[in-house]
Amino acid sequence: MSGGAAGIGRSIAGRLAADGFKVAILDVVTDAAVQAAEEITESGGVARGYGVDVSERDQVDAAVASARAELGPIAAIVANAAVAIQQPFLEMTLEQWNRTLAINLTGTFNTVQSALPDLVSAGWGRVVLISSSSAQRGAPNMAHYAASKGGQMALTKALAMEFAKSGITVNTVAPSSIDTPSVQKKRAAGRMPSAEDMAKYIPVGRVGTGDDIAAAVSYLVSDGASYVTGQTVSVNGGSFIG
């Protein structure tokens, strides 16, 4: 899985390890990826951490090859790595646009395409892309991010149809208002409302956790989810129903 060193990805990595998966954590922060894998191993799971920038295809391919050698063939792919930088549209440079698309969307392409042949060979597999409610409802000052996440949703549908006969399901989880360290940093910098203020607008009355997202991913990668493909699972406390 990509981006498993922190936040939602760290919760997903822990949950999938608890579910019995051997987890390869590909993250641009190498130390944190290795540390997350060590923590999972100490808790009785099997995990390895690899320093990878998902926008660099050669790095992804090298990590996938190492993971295959160390942990065995890949059965499930979770593309979670992303950046979410706030920038008013008229001030957004082409470089900023391209960088967000390169990590969030092309990084997803790199991660999935690099590992998918294992799933095809096995005739069974699970792919889960972590997108965002920003693509469902829009997000001011985040046009590049919302576009990249909408691209993941379209990619989900295209791949679901292309690989349905191969025993592979492809779904996306669209989180909203999940309390992660990166969100807490934005709050501390005054760029986001407090968790309490956000909770007032969320029907279930609280912000979400990484474990909320991990639970949805756990289901989607399970055997029991074999008839669910091409779907967006919105994990958002009841916001934006429809």
Ligand SMILES: NC(=O)c1ccc[n+]([C@@H]2O[C@H](COP(=O)([O-])OP(=O)(O)OC[C@H]3O[C@@H](n4cnc5c(N)ncnc54)[C@H](O)[C@@H]3O)[C@@H](O)[C@H]2O)c1
């Ligand atoms: N937190 C939320 O409220 C929220 C809402 C909607 C969607 N999401 C999505 O959930 C996912 C995780 O969000 P989060 O809040 O945990 O973010 P985060 O910033 O805390 O974690 C992202 C992880 O991806 C890694 N990463 C960043 N760039 C990378 C790159 N180029 N290559 C490899 N790894 C890279 C980071 O090091 C980090 O470990 C993202 O896809 C995000 O868009 C989050």
